[in-house]
Amino acid sequence: MIRDLxxxxxxxxxxxxxxxxxxxxxxxxxSSGDIIAxxxxxxxxxxxxxxxxxxxxKILVPEGxxxxxxxxxxxxxxxxxxxxxxxxxxxxKAKEQVETNVDKFEIPSTKLDTITVRESIRDAIKEEMSRDxxxxxxxxxxxxxxxxxxxxxxxxxxxxxxxxxxxPITEHGFTGLAIGAAFSGLxxxxxxxxxxxxxxxxxxxxNSAAKTLYMSGGQISCxxxxxxPNGAASRVAAQHSQDFSAFYSSIPGLKVIQPFTxxxxxGLLKSAIRDNNPVIFLENEILYGKKFEREASEEVxxxxxxxxxxxxxxxxxxxxxxxMTYAIEAAELxxxxxxxxxxxxxxxxxxxxxxxxxxxxxxxxxxxxxEEGFPICSVGNNITALIMEEAFDYLDAPVIxxxxxxxxxxxxxxxxxxxxxxxxxxVERAKEIIYR
Amino acid sequence: xxxxxxxxxxxxxxxxxxxxxxxxRRFEEKAGQLYGMGHIGGFCHLYIGxxxxxxxxxxxxxxxxxxxxxxxxxxxxxxxxxSPKRIMAELTGRGSGxxxxxxxxxxxxxxxxxxxxxxxIVAAQVPIAAGLAFSNKYRENNNxxxxxxxxxxxxxxxxxxxxxxxxxxxxxxxFVIENNQYAMGTSLERAxxxxxxxxxxxxxxxxxxxxxxxxxxxxxxxGERAEKHCRSGKGPYILEMNTYRYxxxxxxxxxKYRTRDEVNKIKAERDPIDNLRSYLISNNISTDSELKDIxxxxxxxxxxxxxxxxxxxxxxxxxxxTDIYS
Numbered sequence: 153m154i155r156d157l158x159x160x161x162x163x164x165x166x167x168x169x170x171x172x173x174x175x176x177x178x179x180x181x182x183s184s185g186d187i188i189a190x191x192x193x194x195x196x197x198x199x200x201x202x203x204x205x206x207x208x209x210k211i212l213v214p215e216g217x218x219x220x221x222x223x224x225x226x227x228x229x230x231x232x233x234x235x236x237x238x239x240x241x242x243x244x245k246a247k248e249q250v251e252t253n254v255d256k257f258e259i260p261s262t263k264l265d266t267i268t269v270r271e272s273i274r275d276a277i278k279e280e281m282s283r284d285x286x287x288x289x290x291x292x293x294x295x296x297x298x299x300x301x302x303x304x305x306x307x308x309x310x311x312x313x314x315x316x317x318x319x320p321i322t323e324h325g326f327t328g329l330a331i332g333a334a335f336s337g338l339x340x341x342x343x344x345x346x347x348x349x350x351x352x353x354x355x356x357x358x359n360s361a362a363k364t365l366y367m368s369g370g371q372i373s374c375x376x377x378x379x380x381p382n383g384a385a386s387r388v389a390a391q392h393s394q395d396f397s398a399f400y401s402s403i404p405g406l407k408v409i410q411p412f413t414x415x416x417x418x419g420l421l422k423s424a425i426r427d428n429n430p431v432i433f434l435e436n437e438i439l440y441g442k443k444f445e446r447e448a449s450e451e452v453x454x455x456x457x458x459x460x461x462x463x464x465x466x467x468x469x470x471x472x473x474x475x476m477t478y479a480i481e482a483a484e485l486x487x488x489x490x491x492x493x494x495x496x497x498x499x500x501x502x503x504x505x506x507x508x509x510x511x512x513x514x515x516x517x518x519x520x521x522x523e524e525g526f527p528i529c530s531v532g533n534n535i536t537a538l539i540m541e542e543a544f545d546y547l548d549a550p551v552i553x554x555x556x557x558x559x560x561x562x563x564x565x566x567x568x569x570x571x572x573x574x575x576x577x578x579v580e581r582a583k584e585i586i587y588r
Numbered sequence: 589x590x591x592x593x594x595x596x597x598x599x600x601x602x603x604x605x606x607x608x609x610x611x612x613r614r615f616e617e618k619a620g621q622l623y624g625m626g627h628i629g630g631f632c633h634l635y636i637g638x639x640x641x642x643x644x645x646x647x648x649x650x651x652x653x654x655x656x657x658x659x660x661x662x663x664x665x666x667x668x669x670x671s672p673k674r675i676m677a678e679l680t681g682r683g684s685g686x687x688x689x690x691x692x693x694x695x696x697x698x699x700x701x702x703x704x705x706x707x708x709i710v711a712a713q714v715p716i717a718a719g720l721a722f723s724n725k726y727r728e729n730n731n732x733x734x735x736x737x738x739x740x741x742x743x744x745x746x747x748x749x750x751x752x753x754x755x756x757x758x759x760x761x762x763f764v765i766e767n768n769q770y771a772m773g774t775s776l777e778r779a780x781x782x783x784x785x786x787x788x789x790x791x792x793x794x795x796x797x798x799x800x801x802x803x804x805x806x807x808x809x810x811g812e813r814a815e816k817h818c819r820s821g822k823g824p825y826i827l828e829m830n831t832y833r834y835x836x837x838x839x840x841x842x843x844k845y846r847t848r849d850e851v852n853k854i855k856a857e858r859d860p861i862d863n864l865r866s867y868l869i870s871n872n873i874s875t876d877s878e879l880k881d882i883x884x885x886x887x888x889x890x891x892x893x894x895x896x897x898x899x900x901x902x903x904x905x906x907x908x909x910t911d912i913y914s
Contacts, residue, residue: 288726314726320756325715325749332719335704336654338726359709360716368697369688370911372704404912428914 154209157227159220160200162193164386165437168219169193171226176208182229189215189226194270194441195302206231270440272414273303273379276421277341281311284339287425288315290330291343291380300345301381301440327353327378331360331430334376339425344380347396347434361430362405377424379433382410383474383524384572386438390560393568395525397472400432401502402529407455408502410434410473414444416499419453427455436474458505460512464494467582468512470535471522472498475573478554479522482578491586501531509535510542517548518585524573527555549585554578597808599873601647605804606868607882608646609639609861612663614883614890615672616835619662619679619693623839627898628679631708632693635663637802637834640860641766642667644807645734648815652729654720656704656713657736659694660766660833664736668701672890676897684896689903690911711737711744714763718750721761721824732760732818740771742785748792751824755792758823762814763789765826766801768833773845786828794824801829802860832858 159169170192182188182202189200209230213220220226267275281287288311293300295308295318308316319326323344330340344350350357361374384393401408407429411417417435424431461476462483469479476497483493494512498505513519519539521532532553539551557571616634623632635642638660646667649655657664665675670686678685679693686696696706704720707713717735724731741747742765754761765785769776776783786796795817799810807829814825832854836843843851868874 320749320752322749322753324746325718325753328712328715328746329719329722329750329753332656332704332716332721333723333726334719335716336720336723338723355709355712356715360707360712364697364705365914366911367687367691367695368699368705368911369686369690370914371687371699372697373914407913 153231155204155206155229155231156225157203157229159213159222159224159226160191161222162191162198163195164388165441166193166222167441168221170218171213171215171220172197174211174215178208178211180208182206182208195300202229204229265446266443267414267446268441268443269411269414269417269435270301270303272418273421273435273440274305274307276418276425277304278307278310280422280425281307281315285315286337287339287341288317289341289343290317290319290326292319292321292345294318294343299343301437303343303440323349323352324356327356328360330376331356331374334361334374334430335364335372337375339375339377341377341379341425344378346392346437347380347382348392348394350378350380350396357400357406357430357432358403362403365429366405373428374430375428377421377427377431377433379421379424380435381437381440382434383436384556384561384568387563387565387568388561389563393561395434395473395523395556396432397434397501397523398525398529398531398534401531401534405430406502407431407500408434409455409500410436411499412439412473412476412497413447414442415447416453416459416497419451420455420499422452423455426452431455434473439474453499456500456503456505458508459497459499460494460508461497462493462495464492464516466492466516466518466586468494468496468509468516468519469522469578469582470496470498470509470519470532472501472531473524475522475524478573478575478578481575482522482582485575485579486582489583489588491582491588493582498531504535504538506538506542509538513539513543514546517546519547520552520554520578520581520585522554522573522578524556527553527558530555549587552581552585554581597805602805602864602868603874603882605640605643605647606861606864606874606879607886608643608667609804609864610883611672611886611890612639612643612666613861614886615666615676615893616662618890618894619676620835620839622676622680622894622897628693629681630692630694631659632679632839633660633837634833634835634839635660637854637860638766638768638829638831639663640804640807641764641801641829641831642736644804645762645764645811647808648811649734650731652702652731653734654702654704654717654724654731655734655736656717656720657706658710658713658738658741659706659708660738661694661696661706665696665698665701665703665706668698668703670696670698670701670703672893673896676893677900680897680900681902682897682900683903683907684900688907688911690907711741711746713737714741714744714747715750715753717763718754718759718761721754721759722757724760725757730819732762732815734762734764736764736766738771739765739767739769739776739785740774740779742767742788743771743779747788751789751792751794754824755789755794758821760818760821761824762811762818763794763824763826765828766831767828768831770833770837770845772837772841773843775845784828786826789824789826794826796826796828798828798830801831802858802863804860804864
């Protein structure tokens, strides 16, 4: 009896991974629980255990294969051994079989100069730490574990434990400590394993970091970056899925960034680290592994400048971070129906680039905002108010806010989808306000 | 009663202690008056009774050491050398105040004097103090940080998060617990399962000792032990200063949770300034008339500070929009 061995899903957001190493060969006997292969995910190199006793009769995906899809066949396990299988190890037929299988997997083209958001963030930290000894990284698992999401991979090795500091699980405490260090002129980068955990440190972020410059009459600045994944990942439910953009953006004294592309992530993080103010830098777990073309923009991207991601004439879509994926999909669908969409990637939510928003709305006369956060007091609400005040006479339709639903994030796959904003919803609302 | 002075504490220094403690007391009395007259608004927490703590500890600080405390901060600022005029002007909400009138009694800072607040959130200053100590270690200098907090703050979770990190990372910090017996209206016994606050670092291997916080010489002596420990790279140290505040928690607190007799007994027996005065006179270090002259000079200076604070200009309206971002 032959059973398929499938590529396992080893993290909430994993869609594919690299099969780095087979630890057994074709024909080898395996027992349930044996470590038979190593698989590299977004987050780490994981060991794959044999699911049952038998023989590894055929390897379908050779070691070193990248982008192996979750649930794709990677090997066959047979309940009994045969002479043929033992021989097949060296047979040319088997090699041919392997090569054929390799072809089935889409190995990403290396022609384009692409980079992931994860690598971009890491590069920004690395470059700024190399440039300035006063910059250091502090957080849970940033050092020896190399980051829960592998952002800080290699940094401990490069910079040592003085500057890459593993903390106890103590968000409230290490946030306050980092703020104290920033008051004295150091430039901490505080990594939260997720921004959900920063809720424990909210008092320090809001009452200490954001307000002290003002309360000290300009004497004590707080050059600090708070960064980490924000928003929904995949199936991690209510306490681990929340977009904090609107939360932090309501606080004077903070700057709030949520990048979408890899180059923006790098350029804006470098600006954030050099900034003399506390900056909330909201990343996204799903975007970490996403590849983008390297943009030929300047190395350091100024905070507070939105980007016209796509030019258009009929409708303005405004979004940021992962919300941009819905905006882009919606624009593609709408263009098939002859609707020309302009997409603004805010990149920075506070301070808001009002001019770019208002100029676009004056041109298109219609606007939809898209975000994953909650609908009440959302970023979209604020933009709507701005447009009402500064471009009311240019509007041909009400401004629409497409947001996450007004519910805690559910766990079940179907419910989670319903709770998030989606492309279809954006397209439908667009047609409503274009009266088609 | 005041102990014998340390060898390192000369007669001149003891007279200075008297002068500094009295300056804080006269400042606070004046602040109380100005509050009553409506010149000072909001919350105002007076330090009367606790003066020996900051005066004793500041005597061992060196250039570059940092200090940070809670909202009961006027004494700390005066003791570290900040200007009483500008502190009072901040209390009256004037542009000449340390925070240009934007911080008030609870939120004042001085980059020049390494005074990092002045914090309105109970215990939030403690991890910040550890961060200041962290920066000393990071920069490999010889400085230490003083993190002051009260017996009320001692029950906040972030204190223990900070103890853990400070000990784990061997940070040069003196944790100073100013135990004035009441967390607002709740006595230590009613709020703390273990009232010996100096032992609270045991789980983190942080040495601690209880100190008579109303005896400036005892404060200095204990402070020197703590300082030596921290500055020599042995990590944090806890000093629990047993003290008493004579006034209510804030100006609006009638202090009905304790008896007048209790307060009067402490004033009569343990007052840090009266006891030091007796000590100075009985040991022929100073005379009653010399100390009266000192008091007179202080009263004049505080009176000047009050005049300055009341006559200074209110902040310009444009100040509303400055210092939000640097």
